[in-house]
Each structure stands twice: as C-alpha cells, then as structure tokens.
Amino acid sequence: MADDEVQGMQAGQSGLIVKVPQAEPLVRAWRDRLDPSARVGVPAHVTVLFPFLDASRIDEDVCAAISEVVGRQPSFEARFDRCGRFPGVLYLAPEPDTGFRRLTEALVERWPENPPFGGQFDDVVPHLTLAQGQNEAVVEKAEADLLTALPIVAQVSSVDLLVHDGTRWRQRASFPLGSTRLR
Structure with a gap:
C-alpha cells in the first residue's frame, strides 16, 4: 500500500492482500526502515485490491462472497x-x-465500485513494495543488497483481508484459493 495511502489512513479502511512470508527474512529490515506501511502492521505482500469496502460494510455475506471469488482461483x-x-x-x-x-x-x-488504487492506474502492476519516498542513494543500496539474496519463491494459497483500526493494519480474515496450482 503506497505511502500517501498510509499517511491518509482512517479507521475502517480495508484491503485484500497476498502475504509473502517467504520474503520477510530478506525484506523486513529494509521495509521497516524504508516503507511506512511496514511500520503500521502491513506484512510483506502483494496488494490484490485496495481500497476495498469500509469495515462497517464487511459482514458474513461479504466474507462469504470474498471466499467464493477467491476460492474459484x-x-x-x-x-x-x-x-x-x-x-x-x-x-x-x-x-x-x-x-x-x-x-x-x-x-x-x-465489486466494480472498488477499482484497484481508486482507479489511479490504467495497468495495475503486481508488486511487493520495499521502499517508498526515499532518497535515491538509499534505494540503490537497498536494491543492491536485495539482489544478492534473490530469488524468493512463494506458494500463493490465500488472500487476507486487512482492516485499519485508526492506528495499525490488522488481519480480519483469510480466504483460501482453490487447490489447483498454476505455474
């Protein structure tokens, strides 16, 4: 989730992400230092849909619908x-x-009323953010360090719903993908 999104967060905002725990050992220290979203509880992830619904609208029916949509993938x-x-x-x-x-x-x-990133981008590029709003020399150092430890391979098997409580992002639910694997 982008820096400008983190600073403008309000209680009740939500997003759907794929956590990438395999990346944490490599990226945690850099993200803690260079990505404001890490400091407010967002793990290493790829955003699937942000912003999503306000938390007040997320009930059992919405969770069942998310589960159905995600479970078909x-x-x-x-x-x-x-x-x-x-x-x-x-x-x-x-x-x-x-x-x-x-x-x-x-x-x-x-949920067509919730385009990715509020419709800001014509092409939403899947990515795992490492640094935002940093000086170029710091970013180059982080990139050089990270490149020496790649690749990271992740098995994607669920989508998590995160909700902002006014201070931090918290996981509210997790939805498993279907069992057929794509490569």
Whole structure:
C-alpha cells in the first residue's frame, strides 16, 4: 500500500492482500526502515485490491462472497527475482504475475465500485513494495543488497483481508484459493 495511502489512513479502511512470508527474512529490515506501511502492521505482500469496502460494510455475506471469488482461483507459485521501480517506489516483481492479476480482476468484477488504487492506474502492476519516498542513494543500496539474496519463491494459497483500526493494519480474515496450482 503506497505511502500517501498510509499517511491518509482512517479507521475502517480495508484491503485484500497476498502475504509473502517467504520474503520477510530478506525484506523486513529494509521495509521497516524504508516503507511506512511496514511500520503500521502491513506484512510483506502483494496488494490484490485496495481500497476495498469500509469495515462497517464487511459482514458474513461479504466474507462469504470474498471466499467464493477467491476460492474459484487456483493456488499458484510466484518467483521474485528482480526489482522494479515506480516513481518514488522500489519493489520486487513477481513472475509470473498472472495469478495476482486474475485475483484482482475477479474481485473487481464482483465489486466494480472498488477499482484497484481508486482507479489511479490504467495497468495495475503486481508488486511487493520495499521502499517508498526515499532518497535515491538509499534505494540503490537497498536494491543492491536485495539482489544478492534473490530469488524468493512463494506458494500463493490465500488472500487476507486487512482492516485499519485508526492506528495499525490488522488481519480480519483469510480466504483460501482453490487447490489447483498454476505455474
């Protein structure tokens, strides 16, 4: 979740993410230092849909619908072996990114009133943010360090719902993907 999103967070905001726990040992120290979302409870992840519904609208029926949509998508493997950049952002790029794109598309099809990142981007590029709003020398150092330890391989088997409580992001639910694996 982007820096400007983190600073403007309000209680009740929510998002759907894929946690990448396999990345934590490598990226945690850099993210804690260079990614404001890490300091407010967001784990290493790839965003699937943000912003999502206000927490006050998320009830059993919404959770059942998320479960149904996510459960129709097969689990898959993603390999993170290179860094990428957006303006002011350093990230790890998953390959293939097809599974993440399919998750986003399926959820947006069900909740079209919630386009990814509020509709800011024509093409939503799946990514694991490492640094935001940092000086270029710091970003280059982080990238050089991270590249020596890649690749990271992750088995994607669930989507997590995070809700902002006004101070931190907290996991509210987890939804398993289907069992068929895509590669």
